[in-house]
Amino acid sequence: MTDRTFASLEEFRAVLSSLPVPDENAISAAKSRNAKLTKPPAALGRLEDLAIWYAGWRGNPRPLLERPQIVIFAGNHGVTARGVSAFPAEVTVQMVTNFEAGGAAINQLAKTFGARMDVHAIELDRPTADFTQGPAMNEAEVASALSIGWNAVDPDSDLLVTGEMGIGNTTAASAISTALFGGSPLDWTGRGTGVNDHGLKLKTQVVAEALEMNRDRDALRVLQTLGGREIAAMAGAIARARVERLPVILDGFICTSAAATLAFAQAGALDHCVAGHVSSEGAHASMLSRLGLSPLLDLGMRLGEGSGGALAIGVMKGAVACHSGMATFAEAGVSED
């Protein structure tokens, strides 16, 4: 697959309608290999399932995991004018500078797990519109953000983590979640980077107003009208990864809201994704459970930046290393029973 520039949501929707599936031969050969490794059956628990799943997407029964890529997208949100965040909007660009200088949490995690890290700041001086007053983006804007995400993925990597930075974006993610999953804004709105009780009440009210103003519940229209540029870019990157048969580790609440738009647009669109962690942002656990995703880590993280996904690279590396590196009973001369 080559890079693309989507001119409309329909062009992106067409991609989602013909996604590749995992390689059943590789899965079958990986299962057979797993059964012969020097350990009691199933003793590596979920690591075994992860390795077989990874083998299926990579089309290789004994795959390596050596070139993980972390892509971070940053965007600004008009809704911050409503006072929904504990931090000022300038922090988005300041944190992008911090990413580029190597000073953020995600930089340390990328280094720890040997991941390439790319940062895409998307028109930070042009925030999305305040979605309590109209759609966050027009169709050209969301298609452009999807394209940026799509083109940010390195097809030569072997695992993708998508992360984000965008003051105000938990409000957008709450609005997306409410629109997709239903229920009330209260069910899907949390404290984000740390708003107080008053701020939480305000955020919930803002989400209710956003849903009232933007009534189209088609998943990609939800992404356009209630999302943000970094959220759409994550959706674009996750879709590109699928087309490249790159497994994806999802991060937290905002990343998962981007992924959810794909799942609602096309059943099975997240089959190549695993949930890296469950965030302490209130609604993330429900979101994962509604998507049928079971998190690898549960460490009370709620930073974004792809940090929970990046930490889970270690688990994936461990799983793949055991699967592909272990000796079989026959090779090691170990009695099977």
Add this chain to the structure above:
Amino acid sequence: MTDRTFASLEEFRAVLSSLPVPDENAISAAKSRNAKLTKPPAALGRLEDLAIWYAGWRGNPRPLLERPQIVIFAGNHGVTARGVSAFPAEVTVQMVTNFEAGGAAINQLAKTFGARMDVHAIELDRPTADFTQGPAMNEAEVASALSIGWNAVDPDSDLLVTGEMGIGNTTAASAISTALFGGSPLDWTGRGTGVNDHGLKLKTQVVAEALEMNRDRDALRVLQTLGGREIAAMAGAIARARVERLPVILDGFICTSAAATLAFAQAGALDHCVAGHVSSEGAHASMLSRLGLSPLLDLGMRLGEGSGGALAIGVMKGAVACHSGMATFAEAGVSED
């Protein structure tokens, strides 16, 4: 601290009675640093607590984690004559060969997380006595195993994971747990590497007989009479790590049973330990909860070898890398609120 040869349990008990405590100045400076890092307060969740805890034990408010050591001890168990395991006793020595050849799961995990790995096979041709007939070890034997563990720790490492291999050792761990925590053998006996219903009933019966035969409930006597050489060696290594101010990541059911003997012998003896994971071996979760330990990972693993602890090295490395590598708000020019 130098290497030692314990001649009696009392010599080892004396060590436990004067264990070092963490460095409060380092903890305080690490907390202060943590509060200034470019992230919302507490947004890294448990990673922040882990980094501060690690800083306290290392006596350094901005520590590194670069030289983790995994030590695996292997031992054989007379109780296997009772048919308590799904694998024959020869597998212990076969797996030691596999460790030495680099073919086991733990080898792949050690490589993935950059850990040094040492294997100590302890008198495999001299299994412990069948503890349904008398004590598993005499005092000289347990003291020798404690010494082997003590001397296996590299004082220049900066993190320790202890692992084990020993066909029959879940039975020993169940006996230790029942003796220490109370309740019935049924509460603490599980399927180990995969015994069937009949095998589980037999194991439970064997544990009951072992407790009937060995009635001294002093924690170090429990280690001697119901333990095994590899279990005692893990206890010795964990104690040595404490004396060297090396944080320890505990592995699963058997490793935790070894650690539990220290906790019962001396309150607070496990303050330098974190639980790497909760195993799918039934009683491990209760054991951790009774010891006040909260696992970092929950991935259905039950292999032993230190594998769950080794996988958690990634989490510890991530925690320490974020803490010590991130920029502060002032350094990065990011607005705090």
